[in-house]
Amino acid sequence: MTENPTPPRRGRPPAFDRDEALTAATRLFWERGYEATSVADLTAAMGIRPGSLYAAFGDKKSLFEEVVRHYGRTPVGAFAGAALREEASAYAAFARILREAAAIYPDPSHPAGCLVISAATNVSPQDIEVQAHLRDLRNSNLRLFEARLRTARQDGELPPDADPHALAGYFATVVQGMSQQARDGATAADLARTTELALRAWP
Amino acid sequence: MTENPTPPRRGRPPAFDRDEALTAATRLFWERGYEATSVADLTAAMGIRPGSLYAAFGDKKSLFEEVVRHYGRTPVGAFAGAALREEASAYAAFARILREAAAIYPDPSHPAGCLVISAATNVSPQDIEVQAHLRDLRNSNLRLFEARLRTARQDGELPPDADPHALAGYFATVVQGMSQQARDGATAADLARTTELALRAWP
DNA sequence: TTCTTTCTTGAGTGACTACTCAAGAAATGA
DNA sequence: TCATTTCTTGAGTAGTCACTCAAGAAAGAA
Numbered sequence: 001m002t003e004n005p006t007p008p009r010r011g012r013p014p015a016f017d018r019d020e021a022l023t024a025a026t027r028l029f030w031e032r033g034y035e036a037t038s039v040a041d042l043t044a045a046m047g048i049r050p051g052s053l054y055a056a057f058g059d060k061k062s063l064f065e066e067v068v069r070h071y072g073r074t075p076v077g078a079f080a081g082a083a084l085r086e087e088a089s090a091y092a093a094f095a096r097i098l099r100e101a102a103a104i105y106p107d108p109s110h111p112a113g114c115l116v117i118s119a120a121t122n123v124s125p126q127d128i129e130v131q132a133h134l135r136d137l138r139n140s141n142l143r144l145f146e147a148r149l150r151t152a153r154q155d156g157e158l159p160p161d162a163d164p165h166a167l168a169g170y171f172a173t174v175v176q177g178m179s180q181q182a183r184d185g186a187t188a189a190d191l192a193r194t195t196e197l198a199l200r201a202w203p
Numbered sequence: 204m205t206e207n208p209t210p211p212r213r214g215r216p217p218a219f220d221r222d223e224a225l226t227a228a229t230r231l232f233w234e235r236g237y238e239a240t241s242v243a244d245l246t247a248a249m250g251i252r253p254g255s256l257y258a259a260f261g262d263k264k265s266l267f268e269e270v271v272r273h274y275g276r277t278p279v280g281a282f283a284g285a286a287l288r289e290e291a292s293a294y295a296a297f298a299r300i301l302r303e304a305a306a307i308y309p310d311p312s313h314p315a316g317c318l319v320i321s322a323a324t325n326v327s328p329q330d331i332e333v334q335a336h337l338r339d340l341r342n343s344n345l346r347l348f349e350a351r352l353r354t355a356r357q358d359g360e361l362p363p364d365a366d367p368h369a370l371a372g373y374f375a376t377v378v379q380g381m382s383q384q385a386r387d388g389a390t391a392a393d394l395a396r397t398t399e400l401a402l403r404a405w406p
Numbered sequence: 407t408t409c410t411t412t413c414t415t416g417a418g419t420g421a422c423t424a425c426t427c428a429a430g431a432a433a434t435g436a
Numbered sequence: 437t438c439a440t441t442t443c444t445t446g447a448g449t450a451g452t453c454a455c456t457c458a459a460g461a462a463a464g465a466a
Contacts, residue, residue, distance in 0.1 A: 049445060
């Protein structure tokens with residue numbers, strides 16, 4: 001059990017940093033979406049040739065799946081989960097989710113909005129699985145929202161007549177709308193005002 | 204001034220109904236988006252050959268622009284403008300906009316959501332103008348929202364400290380989020396609940 | 407009927423798509 | 437040193453993309 005966790009690699013070492021390449025691919029997919037980003041665009045941005053890309057990542061679809069996982073580990077992709085985990089009250093969690101979305105989605109240091117929300121909106125039938133994959137991620141997020149609100153009602157934070165399913169749908173709607181607004185040019189100030197209005201719906 | 208409004212057309216008459224063809228094209232663009240819909244898909248759905256399509260509509264981009272205008276004259280594309288024009292109070296207008304969006308966006312008789320919101324989300328650089336065109340339409344709608352709310356404040360329907368710009372951004376966010384939710388499978392009942400929660404933000 | 411006009415048809419265009427592969431280069435192990 | 441392994445390179449594949457065009461067909465006008 002004294003196995004080396006990183007045994008010395010045989011053969012020629014890769015000439016590119018896998019994480020840097022993934023970051024470059026993420027930016028492109030985030031900006032343009034899955035189908036509108038060509039493998040030629042990707043190889044140019046990642047600084048590698050097609051053969052290296054296919055050897056390292058499989059095919060375009062596999063690369064995109066890895067990009068989505070990579071995105072989910074960045075602050076932009078993980079803030080909602082972190083808020084649900086770290087905040088003591090449901091209100092604090094959802095207020096934080098909306099406020100952070102308002103600050104992060106229009107941040108000019110990366111493409112606007114959320115990759116999971118916008119990267120596979122327009123796909124041809126051959127890539128329908130990619131669209132379904134992101135939709136599943138969004139809907140599982142919706143269920144996380146609902147579970148947290150259900151707990152809040154059990155704990156008495158929400159009144160007994162509050163509707164966790166409806167509230168979850170409402171907050172998901174606002175978050176997704178804010179992502180779209182950010183892509184349309186809304187500023188952090190704009191989205192901050194939207195957030196405060198949206199929070200008025202809290203029971 | 205007794206000119207015939209529709210002078211007899213010379214030459215071979217078109218073998219297809221222009222409006223029916225446009226409706227078929229609208230459905231496809233609405234479902235899949237601009238780039239993910241190929242000219243081959245369009246000719247198949249419209250029941251015509253490429254030559255006829257190009258003769259009748261110009262190129263793909265021109266066809267899409269005509270589709271967007273056509274969409275804007277359908278109930279799904281015109282309900283917001285109608286509500287703003289027909290309702291006496293701003294609250295009635297925005298309540299009607301959200302309630303109609305909740306009923307229309309998931310209606311199974313047509314593709315889910317709003318074409319203007321979702322048909323040009325993912326485009327490659329060569330089609331950036333198409334994306335900009337729809338974004339302009341969305342942003343001009345946002346300004347219509349804001350103008351109506353500004354009037355409401357002047358009329359005393361809204362308190363002096365209400366923020367028309369912020370409210371317009373909020374309602375645009377909710378509408379766009381509802382379109383996305385409908386595409387993700389939300390039902391009319393789901394969106395109706397979202398609507399009633401969203402309206403709680405009204406000052 | 408014949409001319410003119412307009413539309414349809416089918417076969418095509420070059421450019422781009424995702425993807426592949428043989429050959430060579432650069433590392434380790436023996 | 438030499439074999440083995442892994443990665444890179446550049447030239448390539450078949451298929452699809454938006455789009456075109458000459459030839460023929462179908463209408464009105466003369």
